[in-house]
Amino acid sequence: MEKELRLMKGNEAVAEAAIRAGADGYFGYPITPQSEILEYLMEANPQATTGMVVLQAESEVAAINMVYGGASCGKKVMTSSSSPGISLKQEGITYIAGAELPCLIVNVVRGGPGLGTIQPAQSDYFQATKGGGHGDYHLLVLAPASVQEMADFVELGFDLAFKYRNPVMILSDGAIGQMMEKVWLKPQKKRSEEILPWATTGKPATRERNIITSLDLDPGRQEHFNLKLIAKYREMEEKEVRFEEFMTDDAEYIFVAYGTSARLCQKALQLARAEGIKAGLLRPITLFPFPKKRLNELAASVKGMLAVEMSAGQMVEDVMLSVCGKTRVSHYGRMGGMIPTPEEVLENLKSFIKG
Amino acid sequence: MAEITFNDIIKPENLAYKKSRLMTDNILSYCPGCGHGTAHQVLAEVLEEENLQERTIGITPVGCSVLMYNYIDVDFQEAAHGRAPALATAVKRLMPDKFVFTYQGDGDLAAIGTAETIHTCNRGENILMLFINNGIYGMTGGQMAPTTLPGMKSSTSPYGRDVSMMGSPIKMADIVAMLPGTCYVTRQSVNTAGGVRKLKRALKKAVQYQNEKRGTCFIEVVSNCPSGWKMTPVESNKWMEEHMFPFYPLGDIKVPAE
Structure with a gap:
């Protein structure tokens, strides 16, 4: 094939x-x-x-x-x-x-x-x-x-x-x-x-038996394993952090969004730029490990970050932890199977900018 | 006086019985008089005699035999409570030429793992399910099991199992025997030399049927729990014979057509 x-x-x-x-x-x-x-x-x-x-x-x-x-x-x-x-x-x-x-x-x-x-x-x-x-x-x-x-x-x-x-x-x-x-x-x-x-796979004479287990009754050894x-x-x-950025070079406000929300934010970003708002987007591709370092770097040069998620606000907590208070962070989301429109996202960016 | 060695005492020509080469030297975690150790030894003998060490994968349960992988020298996977047949299903399907067995107690196989037990047997997975039924949760300290007899006392049925409130004990071997996927269902014991020999023969049949890909083999061992039953080992064996065996009669329940 x-x-x-x-x-x-x-x-x-x-x-x-x-x-x-x-x-x-x-x-x-x-x-x-x-x-x-x-x-x-x-x-x-x-x-x-x-x-x-x-x-x-x-x-x-x-x-x-x-x-x-x-x-x-x-x-x-x-x-x-x-x-x-x-x-x-x-x-x-x-x-x-x-x-x-x-x-x-x-x-x-x-x-x-x-x-x-x-x-x-x-x-x-x-x-x-x-x-x-x-x-x-x-x-x-x-x-x-x-x-x-x-x-x-x-x-x-x-x-x-x-x-x-x-x-x-x-x-x-x-x-x-x-x-x-x-x-x-x-x-x-x-x-x-x-x-x-x-x-x-069956124990040949050439090796010890293999045991697959998550059990260790010895607390010292279990803690060692946790470490x-x-x-x-x-x-x-x-080594494994993956993300994608759109128009973050000169961005004053950054959407942080993954999956379906990231696609919506790409459109919202275009609408924002058309109105003269310098918006950008960071799309985490790995959610764990989360792109903490990059968000922290960007936090120094932007005026705010808006986490857009189809949830009550979950990833936004990782965004906040990443920027350590260096910039304003807020969340916009829909729930229950509702998908926000790019226009809705833009409106929320505008009210976020107003503060 | 010269030091007396092991060989001075045990002369090879006088050796009538020894532990299987596949039993490790680790000290068993079982209580004195418990049937688990004997069941392990019989299983290890069969694996050794059938030359199965290199192609055996055992799945251990959660319960008293959770540490079984310390005692028999084959590859082992330690399952979550009740899930051993699900692990075994995947192992056998991914590696059909291996010998795969689960070893489970009554709480594991007949309570929390009922769905896995029934559906694994119903699919006729080519594995051996070895079921140790001592009518109680041993490891957690003697709570009522799905197989606890009517009227039997345990730490969670301190006035005796009231079947109107707690349901009747489940005869799991009889249930799985009704499923077309099982090819061999038998109930055995390890409290006498005769019982041990019969269990060994049953295990050898299960090996043969697995090699022939005939479906699920289900061997129940009706056993004792001196600690959980609050009896001496001798008393517990007597009680087992008088109460457990009448409710869980020993012998073949389903045998394949030859």
């Missing part, structure tokens, strides 16, 4: 990209607005071509624990869900983080809390970036803003997951998952046959 241009939904792009990235297994459970991922994979039937296992589990809980089992074998495994289903997966996610295993989790976010709505939202930011389950841990979180990035971040996500032996989350939303765009798909990669030294995890997260903060 060569590189190929297709018109696809974001969800379909994730599924096709997973096959092409040489994934070993996908374990899922239906939930709107991401069911196309499981449907696409079932129809594509990659078991017959690449040998990739696709299984519909009996629950999100079972699905993430299948991922845990597969990841423990050093396999390239993934799952996907939407907000209420991701809450159910948190048990497995914290075990996977605690056992230092690589895997990919896709969250096509819908509004909440509770059953909420099936419309797009960005209200799972805290859950995705601050841990989500119990215990001190972080996922590495990628935030796509296009169908192309939905596809690209699958392979990137797997690469980062194996590099750090840490779960990676693609934090998308119902809009990116459902909309269709053109997408360049990479050629088919072969599935890896490498046996990883830490993986549970090791923190060092890993610090290394991610040094």
Whole structure:
């Protein structure tokens, strides 16, 4: 299979990209607005071509624990869900983080809390970036803003997951998952046959048995392990921060927005510039690690930052922590599945400027 | 006097029984008289005799046997409470030539993990599920389990299990035997030499059926919990024979067509 241009939904792009990235297994459970991922994979039937296992589990809980089992074998495994289903997966996610295993989790976010709505939202930011389950841990979180990035971040996500032996989350939303765009798909990669030294693949005489666990009853050793995890997260903060800037060179006011909100802000930025307002945009691509340093630098030269999110204000807290009071920070957001218009965003920028 | 060595006492020609090579020298965390240690030894013997060490992946539960990976020398994954069959499902599907087993207690397999148990058996995953049923939550200190007998006292049923309030004990082996995905369902024990030999034969059958990809093998071991039952080991075995075995009768429940 060569590189190929297709018109696809974001969800379909994730599924096709997973096959092409040489994934070993996908374990899922239906939930709107991401069911196309499981449907696409079932129809594509990659078991017959690449040998990739696709299984519909009996629950999100079972699905993430299948991922845990597969990841423990050093396999390239993934799952996907939407907000209420991701809450159910948190048990497995914290075990996977605690056992230092690589895997990919896709969250096509819908509004909440509770059953909420099936419309797009960005209200799972805290859950995705601050841990989500119990215990001190972080996922590495990628935030796509296009169908192309939905596809690209699958392979990137797997690469980062194996590099750090840490779960990676693609934090998308119902809009990116459902909309269709053109997408360049990479050629088919072969599935890896490498046996990883830490993986549970059966104990040969040449090594000690491998044990995958997150349990240590000795508090001293457990704290030592916690410190090791923190060092890993610090290394991610040094090496893996990704973001994109638009017209920040001369900007007096900066939008900070990711995913669907970042696309809206690009339009709002043009409208603002047309009215003579020197607006810019910083789009975090990694939400953890967050582009703290760059925001702190920009804070010295701008008059304010407006975090635009489809939530009650979650990422804005990280923006505030990043700028350490050097500049004014405010938030504008819609909730419950409502998507702000660029005009609405511009109006809010104007009232923010007035103070 | 010369130092007496191990070999002076145990003459190889007199050796009638020894621990499996696959049992490590780590000190077991189980209480005296508990059936877990014997079940581990039987399992280790079968893995050794069937030459399975190099292709076995075991999944341990949350419960008394949470540290099982310290005792048997094969690759292990430690699951969350009740989720072992989900891990095993993925392991077996991703690596179909491996020997995969779960080892779970009654709280793990028949309460919090009921959905995983039923659906793994229903899909007929080619794994062995080894179920130790001692009718109580041992590790957390003797609380009522889904398999606690009617009237039986525990720290959360201090006046005895009242089935009108707490439901009746679940016979999990009988339930999974009804599912087309299971190929072999049997109930065994480890409190007598005869019981141990029967369990060993059952485990060997499970290995054969897994090699033949015939579906899920489910072996229940009805066992004791001297600490949780507040009895001596001898009393607990007697109580088990008098009360547990009538409710959970030993023997094959489902065998594959030859």
